[in-house]
Each structure stands twice: as structure tokens, then as C-alpha cells.
Amino acid sequence: MNTIWFQTPLRGKALSLLLLAIFAAAPIVADRYLLSVLILVFYFTYLGHAWNLLMGFAGQLSLGHALYLGLGAYTATALWVLFGIGPWVGVFIAIPVAAAAGLFIGWLGWRFAIEGVYFALLTIAFAEFTRIGFDHLQVTGAAGGLFLPVNGDAAGKWWNLGGGPLLYYYLSLGLAIAATILVARLRQSPLGYRWLAVREDPQAAQAVGIDVFRARMLAMLISSSMTAVGGVFYGFYYRNLFPSQVFDIGRSIELILAPIIGGLGTIFGPIVGAIILTPLGEGLTGIMQSLGLNAPGVKAIFYGLTLMVIISLQPNGVWPWLARHLRLDRPRK
């Protein structure tokens, strides 16, 4: 972060701090609904960072990040429901579970030269058959779902990730900030440079001594671990888990939209994308309802159209364009 922070022009620093202050103070004025929208903004910022690390930095397309999200969610919630192990401990078990899955897929793909779209298919396949597996896993409720108690003494305590919207609000804000700092630091590290080299041209990267397999595996390790933490949040925030929802390819797709719309491979892309997309989705729902357009799929059509318009206007994402116009990009040396 340090380098990026110091190289950010003054107005960029001011704007970042202003945004942070607004988010920190929002609960004073925001109602429950607005808070829930902001929680989604932070949640998608966080997951967007995790996915962007693998795709935007290391250049590997995963369309199966729902796998790590679901494994993280199921591991932590099951530990709590079945053994009474709280999420603050459970998350440290959820991370290695999801990371092991990620590393296995990475090993399988990159050791045997399954690249590009074929790698993406591999990630989808693993998420899909994990979903089918969980559909039949009785211990976590199979297809019927896993439910966290809503009432009761233990359920409402913060150390069990229970409580009101404020808890989830600041927790998701904290996750989004932490992920932003982590990603910015990684980008400005030797590893970050190696990732970009591998993304740009693996063969040329190897010619300058970069172990391409190792670099990709490290990206996968960090990305899947981060996603697992998002899964733990998901599980305890929604308090119910269905394999057909959490492992669904729709989950994998929704978490990659923010970084794509915001700007692949950029640090602020996932943030900008999440800030645009989440209210857009919510707003469309509101408009459709007030217009009485309740036919299934109508919202998805308009949502899709809007995405197409944004991407055709700004193929590199909104952030690079925004940074240029607000003069927030790094000063030319």
C-alpha cells in the first residue's frame, strides 16, 4: 500500500479518506435496508479482490470460485452447528479446506497444461460436482440445507457472528478494507510483478527465471483462502446454506462482475464495480416493482443490458476511465 498511497495525488488521498469516513459514519443515518445494500457492496468488493488476484494479476480465469465460497461457508457453519466451534476459530479451518481444493485444481490444471478456457471449465466442473456431493451429504442437511439457529443465547453473540446489522456492516467493511490493503501490497511486491509477467506471457516470464507454476499456485492459494473467508461471512450472515445456491455457477459469475466492470487487474476496480453494480441491481428491482413488471427474468434482462452498455463504453472497466477523469491516476514521472 505504502508506495501506491504515496504516489496517489492529494485529491486521491482526500477522496479515499472521504469515502472511508462516509462508510464508517453511514450507520448513523442509514436505515436497515440501505445498510444491507452497503453490506453487499463490501461483500462483493471483498470477493472481487479475491478473484481479481487470480484473474487480473496472475491471468488465470476461474469460473468456479463458488467452490471456495461454499467450502468456507459450509466448513465454518457445520463446525458451529455440529461441534459448537465458533466461526472465529472455524475460519482457520475453513481456509485450509478451501485452499486445499484450490491448490488441487491449480495443480491439476497447470501441471498438465490445461490452460485458458479449459482451465475455466475445470473450475466450473469442480464447483458443480462439489454441489452435487453436498446435495447428498446428510451431515450438513443435504439438499434440504443447513440452518443456523437465529434465536437462543449463543446465537446472538458477536463471537458467534450473530447480532444485528451493525455487526455485519462493520465486519464486511473491515474485510473490504483489509482485502484492498492486502491486494495493493501484493501488487507492489516482487510477487505482484511476477504475476503480471506470467499473465502477460508465461513463456517470456520463464525466460527471466520465473517459476510460472509456483507463481500461479501462490495466486490460487491466496485467492481461494480469501474467498473462503468471504464464505464464512456469507454463511453466518444469511444463516442458511443450500448447495444449490452457494455452489451454483451463478454465485461464481456474480462475484466476478464487479472486478470486470470496475477494471480487471486494477486495485480500485473491484471497489468501483461493487459500488456501481450492487445499487444498480437493487435499483432495478425497485423500478421493476413500481412499474409492475414482475415477469421472471425482466430484471436480469435489464441488468444484462446495462452491463453490456458499460463494457462497450469502457472495455477496460470503469476505474481506469474514472481515474483519468478525476486525475487520480499516478502522476507521470
Place this chain on the structure above:
Amino acid sequence: MTGLLSVTDVSKRFRGLTAVSHVSFDVQPGEMFAVIGPNGAGKTTLFNMIAGAMAPDGGSITFAGEKIDGLRSDQIAQRGIGRTFQLVRPFPSLSVEDNVVVGALMQTNELEGARNIAHEIMSQLDLLGKRAQIASSLTLPDRKRLEVARALAGRPKLLLLDEVMAGLRPTETDRIVAILRELNRAGLTILLIEHVMRAVAALASRILVLHHGAAIAEGTPENVLRDPAVVHSYLGAEAL
């Protein structure tokens, strides 16, 4: 077999086609060694085997006394062999400076140190003024120099140059020739594949000629370029 690089009886076949057949040569430390030959003679295949992009089917390659055939190209790069590609491939969306920094990260794991090395190399190769430019926006001569810069930033003991002058105008060729001479004078061993004869004649201390995958002549430029077999196969019968 006391050279910095020793290629011994190396062969490579692609299905029925023998691309390189029983080639042996030694590159001495501090030397500028050129491999020439008509298109399809196996020059790039030979090169790719030295750099680890492909493994030989037979024979052995040693570098600084260590057997390197069969190693991955990143492992070979780590041992001190830098390379450029025939069709230049800088990291397209990175800036000139970041391209060179990535190369320098082989020397140091500190970004600050890597930037210092990159700075030095960029000034040596006349790229300092373009350091903030995106690599894909450079002209071909600039991209070729960037490839050399990126390879040099890893401070190799041996630099492999694959047709680094191809497609350049004579003035640009002379510029690269001058840069390579200077690097060589500073102690860098260079192995180059080249089509541009004026560059080869100006640079190389020894030349190996490949034809249909086999070495047909080796020696100083004066001797090799006068060898009737070389003239016939490479320079063309009309040159006689």
C-alpha cells in the same frame, strides 16, 4: 570441453524430421559466438534447447560445468543464461520500466534494488526516455532493445540473442551492434543467431554454420565465409 557453454552431440527430431543432428560446439567465456544458416537449418531449435524451452533427444549441454539439458527454462535462466525471442515478446501491457524491473527481480528480491538495476540498464540501452511508455506502443527497434534490456537486467553470464537485428534498418542495426560490442567488452559472453551478415561479420569472433540441422563449418568469420560449402549452401550458388 572447457567452455562456458558446451554443446555435445545434440540432436532433436520432430516426428520424422531431424531438426538438429549431432551438433557440438563450445563457447568460451567472453566470446561472441554466432550461429548462422539458412531458414529451417535448426538454429532456433538449437537455441530453444540451450534455453530450456525444449529438451534434446540426444547429446548433452553443460553450462559453467553443470549439465543443463532437461532443466526448465526458468531454472536455466536462474543459472545465468538470458535470452531474447525471435519474434519479440515483451510483456505488452506493462511499461518499459516494469518490463525491465521484472527481469531485474531475478537478481534481487527487493523492488528498490530491481528499480535501480532497471534504471542502469535502461540508460545503457537508450530506453530511459521511454520508461513510462507501455511496451506494446513501442516501435519494433525499441521493442528489440527492450527485449535485450529485460534479459540483461537478470545479469546473465551468457546472453542468447535470436535474430535481434532482423527487421531493423541499417542505422538501427549499427546501434545494436555498438551496444552489444560494449556489453561484450564489459565481459558478457554472447551467443547469437543472425541472418544479417554485416552484423555477424562485425561482431562474431567465431561462427558455426548449420545446414539441414548439421554443423557444416566452424571457425573465424574470414575462414567460414570463404568456405565453399558455406557459400554454396547458405550464401547461394550465385555468390560464387
